Amino acid sequence: MPVEALPDAPPQGAGALRIGGLTRLTGVDFPGRLAAVVFLQGCPWRCGYCHNPALLDAAVPGALAWSAVRAFLQQRRGLLDGVVFSGGEPTLQAALVPALAEVRALGFATGLHTGGMYPERLAQALPQLDWVGLDVKAPAQCYDAVTGTPGSGARAAQSLRLLLDSGVALECRTTWHAGLFGRDGLFRLADALAALSVPRWVLQACSGQGRPQDSLSASDLADLGARFPRFECR
Secondary structure, three states: OOOOOOOOOOOOOOOHOOEEEEEEEOOOOOOOOOEEEEEOOOOOOOOOOOOOOHHHHOOOHHHHHHHHHHHHHHOOOOOOOOEEEEEOOOOOOOOOOHHHHHHOOOOOOOEEEEEEOOOOHHHHHHHHEEEEEEEEEOHHHHHHHHOOOOOHHHHHHHHHHHHHOOOOOOEOOOOOOOOOOOOHHHHHHHHHHHOOOOEEEEEEEOOOOOOHHHHHHHHHHHHHHOOOOOEOOO
């Protein structure tokens, strides 16, 4: 099924969030900050390497109430620097935007992990965001195969353009192993992101597939670095 535009939804407060989990402290999910991560339920894409498959079903009730998360954050003011909303796909839920506003009102920096599948909601969230990690799944011609969703690449490209125009701090990440698409596709992706002046690109491992650099030669890694100087493997 193709991903359709978000339907018009009535205004929702942050209390409507369906929260699948909470990481209370992380130093790796929000660059340069100690943060908590709020995982939101639901995602329309079906990437075969998904690291959080329990969060895919949007019909699953939340495991935590927003009131409990907010109370936790109130206790951590002065101890945590930021809060990241992840998933699943956080932009699936209309209550994301008021939740971001509440987090900012508590004095935290705000971050978002997204695949860019709902650019309409991303545009609404951008004024409340300090940083975004955008998952760039594949070069354009491979996108639908990786996500299992027709039209996904066009939506991700629209979200990337929104982010680049917004001035919000941005990191693009690509989860890769050679079975998803080959090294030539990886080089094409590096060229495409460099042409758009993406500020930072991280190549990260698929669960159970080893590190990306284990499948690439030293010359491949040097070639990627030459094509995209702000590239790193993680």
